[in-house]
Amino acid sequence: MICQECGVNEARVFFKQIVGSQVTQYLLCQDCAQKKGVATGPEAFSDLLAELGVLFSRRRAREPSGLKCPSCGIRYAQFLESGRLGCAACYESFREPLGDILKRIHGSARHAGKAPPSGKTAAPAAAKASVDLKALRRRLKEAVAAERFEEAARLRDSIRGLEERS
Amino acid sequence: MQLQNMARLKMAWALPEGRDNGVVLSSRVRLARNLKAYPFPSRAGPKALGAVLDSLFAAARKTAPLAKAAYLKMSDLDPVDRLFLAERHLISRALAQDPDAGGAVVGDREILSCMINEEDHVRLQALDSGLCFRGLWGELDSLDNEISSQVEFAVHPQWGYLCACPTNAGTALRVSALLHLPGLTLTEQINGVLEGLARVGVTARGFYGEGTRVLGDFYQISNAVSLGRSEADFIAGMESTASGLVAREVETRRSIAAGPRKARLEDLVFRSLGILTHARSISYEETLHHLSYLRLAVSMDWDVPVDMVAINELLVLAQPAHVQMSLGKELPAAERDVHRASLLRKKLGAAP
Numbered sequence: 001m002i003c004q005e006c007g008v009n010e011a012r013v014f015f016k017q018i019v020g021s022q023v024t025q026y027l028l029c030q031d032c033a034q035k036k037g038v039a040t041g042p043e044a045f046s047d048l049l050a051e052l053g054v055l056f057s058r059r060r061a062r063e064p065s066g067l068k069c070p071s072c073g074i075r076y077a078q079f080l081e082s083g084r085l086g087c088a089a090c091y092e093s094f095r096e097p098l099g100d101i102l103k104r105i106h107g108s109a110r111h112a113g114k115a116p117p118s119g120k121t122a123a124p125a126a127a128k129a130s131v132d133l134k135a136l137r138r139r140l141k142e143a144v145a146a147e148r149f150e151e152a153a154r155l156r157d158s159i160r161g162l163e164e165r166s
Numbered sequence: 167m168q169l170q171n172m173a174r175l176k177m178a179w180a181l182p183e184g185r186d187n188g189v190v191l192s193s194r195v196r197l198a199r200n201l202k203a204y205p206f207p208s209r210a211g212p213k214a215l216g217a218v219l220d221s222l223f224a225a226a227r228k229t230a231p232l233a234k235a236a237y238l239k240m241s242d243l244d245p246v247d248r249l250f251l252a253e254r255h256l257i258s259r260a261l262a263q264d265p266d267a268g269g270a271v272v273g274d275r276e277i278l279s280c281m282i283n284e285e286d287h288v289r290l291q292a293l294d295s296g297l298c299f300r301g302l303w304g305e306l307d308s309l310d311n312e313i314s315s316q317v318e319f320a321v322h323p324q325w326g327y328l329c330a331c332p333t334n335a336g337t338a339l340r341v342s343a344l345l346h347l348p349g350l351t352l353t354e355q356i357n358g359v360l361e362g363l364a365r366v367g368v369t370a371r372g373f374y375g376e377g378t379r380v381l382g383d384f385y386q387i388s389n390a391v392s393l394g395r396s397e398a399d400f401i402a403g404m405e406s407t408a409s410g411l412v413a414r415e416v417e418t419r420r421s422i423a424a425g426p427r428k429a430r431l432e433d434l435v436f437r438s439l440g441i442l443t444h445a446r447s448i449s450y451e452e453t454l455h456h457l458s459y460l461r462l463a464v465s466m467d468w469d470v471p472v473d474m475v476a477i478n479e480l481l482v483l484a485q486p487a488h489v490q491m492s493l494g495k496e497l498p499a500a501e502r503d504v505h506r507a508s509l510l511r512k513k514l515g516a517a518p
Contacts, residue, residue, distance in 0.1 A: 001437075001441075012449070014449070014455035015379050015380060015381050015451050015455075016380035017379055018380060021357060021370070023380060072209045083331060083332075084285070086208070087206055088200060088202055088206075091328050105393075109325065109393065110324060110393075111322070113337035116319055139399075139406075154406045154407070157406075158402065158409065
């Protein structure tokens, strides 16, 4: 296999990289890989939080970065830097800005899943198939409404499959 | 190197036995959990981290599926051992590099496992071959219930399970599959596919799930958000997405094999076979690049002198820590490449 860049040397670097939603293929010899700055060693971890860092910093000016969690001592500004909270109590300490952030990340700020079996917060644990079906039907409606027909067709098939099995 | 015994055991996810395993190498379901009484690992001191590790080991030991599991403290392991666990998808590469007070619990055939004191106090994982989210979720849900009855996890009435990173809050559930998509990649449909996934809230990553580097046409897809829907809903959504991708990849493979592109694909496949059976030194990245074409050929029943069991085995055994583990010593990359080439020739039945 020959290097796609120089067309002369044997390719030694074999991988593809996802950037955004685009896949770029690298088939390079060592020299060209180095010239192009393509890392050949172990890769750096992509951090979802790098993207969130942008998300957070845009809002920084308007947010109470002086807030501090009394339980673990982390400042809100530190959380904005690292993207990591210090303890469970941080969620209450930074309640308002965090509620906003959760909503922006997840598109929702209300938990709809399980709770610990003895928990007082119990949203009833999902009863498998019937819940699956209900959820799928809802997603199908949404997909049709948004004209995502490929997804809708897949959902329809999954619903049929589930109905046949039950 | 203490984990050499483990290297001899089969792990379920690498056996080509699950549904749609020609495309879906493995499915994985994981839950993040934190103990209410301690700060998250990044803010906890050594004493607190030790207490977290002890109480989670104790809780896991009392569960039915993990009573006889292997209990590993990262501090007892050397770097090759830890990388070995990461290559088997049992711990993250981040924990392997920065072991601190980390731990791992590894159940039978490596289907159920826990990773302790990484970003969160514990990540519970269920991992198996082929497309099998529902079955895995059932096992993981009940393991989570068993552990929950012994320790108190941090839960918020509105935001669900609390995690160090708000992207994990809520169900704290990640549903992912490692997909082999050589057809969609060769026909350059992959970019459109990834864009479509992004629109429905599905993230695509590379071979090890954390980075963006794709090796050998293996893509890991997972749900991008975890709050606002039930676990069953996320599972159903990912199952529908993965099934859709399987159908599309299979159809594409069919059309390549039946059309004018077949000659080009045959050339790729047999060149790859030539390299894998004759190289004297080969990196893991290059190995995966060629194994990918070979795997594609096997999935289409082409006449190549290898089967899916051997290919999946090589995907695992050719990794750097596995090569070192099989030789029982640490080796520089150049020497690993020589041993990898010899392993490939042996497994592919080539002349030594």
